Amino acid sequence: MSDLDQHLAHQLADVQQRIARAAQAAGRDPHTVMLLAVSKTFPADAVRAAHAAGQRAFGENYVQESLDKIDTLADLRASLEWHFIGPLQSNKTRPVAEHFDWVHSVDRLKIAQRLSEQRPDHLPPLNVCLQINVSGEASKSGVAIAEAAQIAQQIAALPKLKLRGLMSIPEPADDLAAQRAPHRALRELFERLRADGLALDTLSMGMSADLEAAVLEGATIVRVGTAIFGARDYSH
Numbered sequence: 001m002s003d004l005d006q007h008l009a010h011q012l013a014d015v016q017q018r019i020a021r022a023a024q025a026a027g028r029d030p031h032t033v034m035l036l037a038v039s040k041t042f043p044a045d046a047v048r049a050a051h052a053a054g055q056r057a058f059g060e061n062y063v064q065e066s067l068d069k070i071d072t073l074a075d076l077r078a079s080l081e082w083h084f085i086g087p088l089q090s091n092k093t094r095p096v097a098e099h100f101d102w103v104h105s106v107d108r109l110k111i112a113q114r115l116s117e118q119r120p121d122h123l124p125p126l127n128v129c130l131q132i133n134v135s136g137e138a139s140k141s142g143v144a145i146a147e148a149a150q151i152a153q154q155i156a157a158l159p160k161l162k163l164r165g166l167m168s169i170p171e172p173a174d175d176l177a178a179q180r181a182p183h184r185a186l187r188e189l190f191e192r193l194r195a196d197g198l199a200l201d202t203l204s205m206g207m208s209a210d211l212e213a214a215v216l217e218g219a220t221i222v223r224v225g226t227a228i229f230g231a232r233d234y235s236h
């Protein structure tokens with residue numbers, strides 16, 4: 001094993017242990033929480049090393065960077081799951097529909113319609129989450145809680161998408177109670193939509209700093225970058 005392989009195996013084990021402890025505290029089976037390793041800004045070699053340690057699902061934010069990485073790692077494609085989690089402009093939906101397994105950041109109907117139209121027929125439906133603005137600020141991306149039910153029903157009807165659930169990126173908060181509040185709001189919305197008849201199974205919430213709070217509130221996917229790969233360098 002290379003140094004990078006060993007380092008990433010260690011970081012991944014640490015994060016898995018944090019997830020397991022939080023799940024146990026919540027009386028949940030740790031296997032019901034999937035770790036999405038957020039590899040944005042990190043090179044293909046880092047993804048390869050994490051894969052060697054058993055990690056299978058990776059999250060990316062930037063279209064061009066992720067396409068390069070997916071291409072470089074084509075030999076591993078059958079055992080990798082690629083999740084797009086960044087802001088998505090409508091003129092960039094096609095490569096995402098063609099190359100990803102999941103999109104967590106659907107925040108308007110038009111994006112969902114384009115992804116459905118552009119999803120190639122030979123691929124299974126694209127798994128999507130509706131991004132919700134749980135902090136309620138106009139500047140933040142995501143659908144308002146009050147509008148979520150209508151948009152979710154419209155997305156669920158699109159032929160080449162499978163609406164799996166909800167995603168959010170709350171404002172950072174320091175203490176556990178403040179971290180839990182927006183995650184709880186997302187879970188309550190999720191439960192209302194399920195009661196309305198939508199077959200949702202995914203709550204994508206929690207990052208390096210607040211994954212325990214998210215798991216305590218029912219997260220089924222936590223999206224973790226820094227705690228696995230280290231601090232991001234945006235200078236090049």
Ligand SMILES: *Cc1c(COP(=O)(O)O)cnc(C)c1O
Nearest residue numbers: 038085207208223224225226227
């Ligand atoms: C970058 C990013 C993450 C990971 O954040 P960390 O704090 O590094 O764990 C998770 N979700 C989204 C949407 C991101 O953009």
